[in-house]
Amino acid sequence: MGRDAWYGRDVLSILDFSRADLELLFDSADSIVDQPVRTKKSLAGKIVATAFFEPSTRTRLSFSAAALKLGADVIDLSPDVSSLLKGESLSDTMRMLDGYADLIAMRHPSEGAALLASEVASVPIVNGGDGSQHHPSQAMLDLFTVKRLKGRIDGLNYAVLGDIRYARSAASFLYGLARYKPGKVSLVSPESLRPRNEVKDTIKKVGLKTEQHDDLESIIADVDVIYMTRIQKERFPDPNEYEKVKGSYRITKGSLANAKKGSIVLHALPRTNELAYEVDSLPNAAYMKQARFGVPVRMALLDLVLGGAKK
Amino acid sequence: MNDKETMLVQKISDGTVIDHVSAGKALSVLRLLGNPQNREGVTVALVMNVGSSKMGRKDILKVEGVELTDDQVQKLALIAPLASVNIIRSYRVLEKKNAVPPKTVRGVLSCTGATCVSVREKDSISSVFTMASSSPLTYRCKYCGRDLNEQEIASQLG
Numbered sequence A: 001m002g003r004d005a006w007y008g009r010d011v012l013s014i015l016d017f018s019r020a021d022l023e024l025l026f027d028s029a030d031s032i033v034d035q036p037v038r039t040k041k042s043l044a045g046k047i048v049a050t051a052f053f054e055p056s057t058r059t060r061l062s063f064s065a066a067a068l069k070l071g072a073d074v075i076d077l078s079p080d081v082s083s084l085l086k087g088e089s090l091s092d093t094m095r096m097l098d099g100y101a102d103l104i105a106m107r108h109p110s111e112g113a114a115l116l117a118s119e120v121a122s123v124p125i126v127n128g129g130d131g132s133q134h135h136p137s138q139a140m141l142d143l144f145t146v147k148r149l150k151g152r153i154d155g156l157n158y159a160v161l162g163d164i165r166y167a168r169s170a171a172s173f174l175y176g177l178a179r180y181k182p183g184k185v186s187l188v189s190p191e192s193l194r195p196r197n198e199v200k201d202t203i204k205k206v207g208l209k210t211e212q213h214d215d216l217e218s219i220i221a222d223v224d225v226i227y228m229t230r231i232q233k234e235r236f237p238d239p240n241e242y243e244k245v246k247g248s249y250r251i252t253k254g255s256l257a258n259a260k261k262g263s264i265v266l267h268a269l270p271r272t273n274e275l276a277y278e279v280d281s282l283p284n285a286a287y288m289k290q291a292r293f294g295v296p297v298r299m300a301l302l303d304l305v306l307g308g309a310k311k
Numbered sequence B: 001m002n003d004k005e006t007m008l009v010q011k012i013s014d015g016t017v018i019d020h021v022s023a024g025k026a027l028s029v030l031r032l033l034g035n036p037q038n039r040e041g042v043t044v045a046l047v048m049n050v051g052s053s054k055m056g057r058k059d060i061l062k063v064e065g066v067e068l069t070d071d072q073v074q075k076l077a078l079i080a081p082l083a084s085v086n087i088i089r090s091y092r093v094l095e096k097k098n099a100v101p102p103k104t105v106r107g108v109l110s111c112t113g114a115t116c117v118s119v120r121e122k123d124s125i126s127s128v129f130t131m132a133s134s135s136p137l138t139y140r141c142k143y144c145g146r147d148l149n150e151q152e153i154a155s156q157l158g
Helices: A019-034 A058-069 A090-100 A113-120 A136-150 A168-177 A197-205 A239-245 A277-281 A287-292 A294-306 B003-008 B026-032 B070-079 B150-157
Strands: A047-052 A073-077 A103-108 A125-130 A158-161 A185-188 A211-213 A225-228 A264-267 B015-022 B043-052 B056-064 B084-089 B092-098 B104-106 B128-134 B137-141
Touching (some): A047 A058, A047 A090, A058 A103, A058 A294, A073 A090, A136 A225, A136 A264, A168 A197, B026 B043, B026 B056, B026 B150, B070 B150
Parallel strands (some): A103 A125, A185 A211
Antiparallel strands (some): B084 B092, B104 B128
């Protein structure tokens, strides 16, 4: 087991990985953070393809940066100038990329797109987000950030705040927490942004106990990790529903006045108005560090999946 | 069937008797079978909302001139999971088939999630559902995890 557990695997959902798998990833990411200058190009000769059918800044660029740092070459599918505009199916597109690359990191607006890609491609597929369903590498770097900054994941109290209905990062973070032994896990959101039935069922199935709250204020003094989400405007079937809930929650300096000492605020970014820029200067603000950890965690992931670490 | 039910509809010589259909579902079953009554030489008799010791109330269909295929029986199980199917030849029961809802259903049901990849890419892939619950009958989309309940399954197939 160990490194072999990662070798050649698709990374579709964090639920596919055990705590031991995640710990191995985090140990590897730790060593990368602690020794940022790498002379060994463990993935030299490999090609990583990025195929992002939906906008992305951090995920696509950090996968590219991670691959380049490990010595791999990167090719990028640009959906707006590719044959997808001519009506090519996702299956055919992924079959084609399968012949060009050793690993495909992808994002798609449809739930299940990465699973479909894994069925038609022989090389590993890394899901960089499929609709409102999974975003495993985000959850991995989120948990790594908690471990790195707080020293542990177990026993801490968590509040996941905002759009838990459509934000795949929130659902994936909760699935990841289920692999650990967290303290209290509170879900803070208005009624219409509470988890979808399939997410609730999965949370229940994996044995994660959660509490629902309407506001952060009543619990903030007891929370170690505040996990913020952006309201996913692009996933609302009805724009009027988005208008009703936008701005329904916001973190400011004032709202963190009673926060527990040493607590951290995470956000997968990008932010809109739910996270005030004035928070950036507070010691609680951990989201920029979190975004930077995207590179070492994805380096560790690519190295494990492509077997570079075995060389 | 008991004598009282037998009195309602006469025996068929060749065809299929579908018993233990949930009360009110007979017309859905008929639609699922492609409305065989519209075909030349096919006679259909429906017995609806009769008493049943097993189910309380039930529907029964007698289809003269049509023998259900295994594929049709499997589809039937999705809207009438307790149904029993008797294939009749020369007034005798040639074969009994129980409509057992399959664990996996491929290419028959459609996901209700507008953003599910099985809907967006339906020209290039088949839907796949796995049974999430046998009672009430619920199927879960392999791709997006959304559930289809009994009513949604019946409305798609019936």
